[in-house]
Amino acid sequence: MSEKAVIEVAELADIIRKPDVVVLDCRYSLVDREAGARAFAEAHIPGAHYASLHRDLSGPVGRYGGRHPLPSAEQFQQFARACGIDRDTRVVVYDDNRLAFAARAWFLFHYFGHANVAVLNGGLTAWCEAGLALDTNPSAPAAPGDFVASARDDLLLDHKQIYSRLDNPPWQLIDARDAQRFAGIEEPLDPIAGHIPTALNKPWQGVTREDGRIKSVNELRNHWQDVPADERLANYCGSGVTACVNLFSLHLIGYTDALLYPGSWSDWCAHIVYPESEST
Missing domain, CATH: 3.40.250.10 (Rhodanese-like domain)
Known part of the structure; x- marks a missing residue:
């Protein structure tokens, strides 16, 4: 690790x-x-x-x-x-x-x-x-840093890219939501239930233990072994948040080129409810 x-x-x-x-x-x-x-x-x-x-x-x-x-x-x-x-x-x-x-x-x-x-x-x-101390006081203001943000858009996919390649995708979509939402049995947040065609379901909680600790490298490799190893993995969830947990676990076992669909299912639903041809 x-x-x-x-x-x-x-x-x-x-x-x-x-x-x-x-x-x-x-x-x-x-x-x-x-x-x-x-x-x-x-x-x-x-x-x-x-x-x-x-x-x-x-x-x-x-x-x-x-x-x-x-x-x-x-x-x-x-x-x-x-x-x-x-x-x-x-x-x-x-x-x-x-x-x-x-x-x-x-x-x-x-x-x-x-x-x-x-x-x-x-x-x-x-x-x-571990018995380590906590602070109950407000954090002291920091001296401004010189961090420079330079976006790497090669790590992302958007709706158009995915939709246009559904017949022959060059990646494997991974849905991080729980099995009930993936299967369309329930949908507590978005207007449409289900999942993006061709996606596989790997719920995000599966890469950690119940105490919140990340699983070992061997356990993570076993967790991901049923996913085609020769395809680039594209991660999504409901809104691009918990998909990052799966992406992080993939990074730990060497899949450093895994992708994120930031809009995820909530964006996919928006394109169904509000087709782009009707928004212009």
Whole structure:
């Protein structure tokens, strides 16, 4: 398992006070958008800054693009600099929900050209279980960083690319939602139930243990062994968030060219409900 991609709580405790380390708390709730911010205000890893999914890790919502579009390079650069992140900063991200939101932050740093980012294994739960201190005071404002965001659009797919290649796709679509949503049995968030044609279902929770720790490299390889190894893997979920958990796990076992469809099922549904020919 790459030391650059995963960091254990003991390792973070050893380096947390170093000036070239910045920690981001990515806790969030899809049913209460301010729950993560409130939890952060109550207690967080010392020195951490809060990264909100809807304010910092997503861009403005439109007709297309899904519920959580990626932020622009300018928006993400401004956020990262405000957290004191420089071009050579080691960034550590964590949450308390099996990487659901920390993996989104991890992906964004990679997408914007910053490879020196790690996910805290086990998140805040593991930190607390180790008996390590929490901070209940607001984080001190950071000196502005010089982080430069340079988007790598070769890591993304959009609706047009996928739709135009459904008959003969050069990639294998991977749907990270739970089996009930994939099968169209239930759909709590989007107007249409089901999945994108040709997709395989690999629920995002399958790459971590119930305590939030990432599975071993061997376990992850076994988890992905039923997916065609000769095809590039394109990940999606409901809105491009938990798909990043699957993408992160693929990165750990060497699939560094895996793709993300950021708009995901919510964008796919929008194109069905509001066909582009009717929006012009």
